[in-house]
Amino acid sequence: MSFFRPSLGAVAVMLLSASPYLFAKEASNIFAISDDQMRALGIELVELKRQPDTVGTRFPAQVILPPQQEQVVSAPVAGLVSQIFVQENQRVAVGAPLVVLSSPQLGEQQLALVQAANRLRLVKATATRERALFNEGIIPQRRVDEAESAQRDAEAVLNQAQAMLTLSGVSKAELRRMTEKGVVSNELTVTAKTSATVTGLNAKLGQRVVAADPLLQLAKLDTLWLDVQIPSGEASRWTAGHKLHIAGGAEGTVLSVSPLTGNGQTAHVRAKVTSGATALRLGDFVQVELPVPTGSAWDIPIAAIARQGQQVVVFVRDKGNFNAIPIQVVASAGQRAKVSGTLKAGDRIAATSVIALKAAWQGVGGAEEE
Template sequence: MSSLLARRVAFGCAYSFFFVAAAVAATPNAAEFAVSAAQMQALGITLAPLEKPAAIHGMAYPARVVVPPSGNQVVSAPIAGRVEEILVDEQQAIKAGQPLLRLSSPEYGDLQLKLLEAATKARLTGQTAARERQLFSEGIIPERRVQEANAANQEAAARLRFAEASLRLAGADPAAVRKASEAGTLQDGLVIRARGAGTVVGLDVKAGQRVQGSDALLRLVNTQQLWLDIQIPSDRQQQALSSKATGSIKVVGREASATPMSVGAVVTDNQTVTLRARVAGGGELLRPGEVVQVQVPFAENAAGWALPLPAIARQDDQAYVFVRTEKGFTAQPVTVVSSAGQSVQVTGNLRAGQQVATTSVIALKAAWLGKSGSN
């Protein structure tokens, strides 16, 4: 029963094909030929509307998601000590200023003590200089003592600034420096905070571990700033850079896009170059290190109409597309300006809103020429 139904469908399609071809056999060079809706359905012809000229995306190229150098941060130990507590986990998103870990260090205590001593001495020399100036104004002491007191005060103030800077370099926040300097409040541990927002991608230490100054503690990346390193054919590098004006690079299967930045100076053995692009949208859908597929709109494609490759028919050296009309179709000559994968870019007498056949184009060509479609 199924084989009988298949023979009937095949006979109906062949009959419709013969009917369409016979309708134009008398005028094989006619630009317009009649095809009814029923015949279109029998031949499996589908239509696509022309919207506006646009760049084709074409073939997909491999790309690696990378983090720019400014987006990588290694948090290292500012001084020697012991890791008391780790306050974050791997893959945790953090904010600027958020505590990362707590470090206990005798060196940090010495720095606080030096700051306290410098602050005390600065206050004392300041009071001495003020008293000497008062005595000099009363004519009790010579000016030399005033000069000596001012010099001692300036030296003490410089030592105080140095002690404050040393404590800040050790990782102390301004509030802790102020408390140690003004109120004499000392802390037994140092809390290391994040300088910027990011994601923890690696913990290099464990709680209780002793570290030296400059030892790596953890690593952060800022996933809000991502690049794509795209491998494209070397002969397309100029068009890829010029595509800044034609459209953004699309990530296949993701709602993410990127803008071209630069092309590498080295051509690989596969005759490809690295096109670097900045992710402009959808960065939260990408992960550093993963390989994705992207579509690059090349600049020379921007002026034409993007069509699927099966929509093009050729007769001799001329390319045609079949535009739907009230009676049937018109064979419209076009020029193929570029192609990539299953997409082509054409120019010709086309306008937005027209319907173009995208399947069974061979049957329409045969009907247009009044032949079997083998040419």
């Protein structure tokens, strides 16, 4: 069985055709609707507000460090962690002690250095004596050449021993003390090479480590970057040098945009925080916005838009009439849309029952069959 139920457009036409205030102008998009008819149809108005100069869509980002701002402090030699002087989030200055390692390997390296220094002193004295004897005509030139060759060999061995200890973190002052006094120690104090903040602590007291094991991480937090994830379709809008707004009041600048698209159809953007970095913490997830000029775009409810073929309009209320104003939809997201057209701040547009206004505008009605 079928029956007819009047559509909202049909109700609109019946109400409007019974009113002496309704008139249609074929050459105009203006048509009359009384306040009583608006209430009967449930038409609500929204007022257009002045738009900011720029708008933008927000995207998620994570606060990261530039590669050159982060440092892993590794064990220079195998040994036992005997002391730890720092804790996470502690700021350290250049030369501050971090960790003490007890290492037999270090003792062997120092012993090799002392032996090489003693050997060099001996061959130097021998070379000096041989040159003096040669000058007196007592020995041949061959003996001088042999002594000088032995001196060069001893110098090379000493340089190698010093280089090994330097790589192990021994300072030049300590090297001089070892070579001059022959003092050997199995303990090595690992120090900070730059002023930074301890962001991670891997070492524990009593832990045995091998060479190159990570002991802790240091970071210079005066410069922060952002890793921004954006839809791949938005990547063309993001170019190096563009300014960013960061939630919380910070600002940034785009450094680069990845040319590759990830599995989630996203592109990665690297940006530098240029102001407000003190309000951000490493690892934070924040929202960033790339501002774009709005021009003449207006933010309106998507329900306020009516379509007739290729024409898109909104209905503007003006002195008892509605005016169907042609617009262009610039962008839409969710229940909002950005549109452009001959609109101005203060215009009141219909946000509900737009289908009824469309029927009145066209001067037609109908019924829906169920």
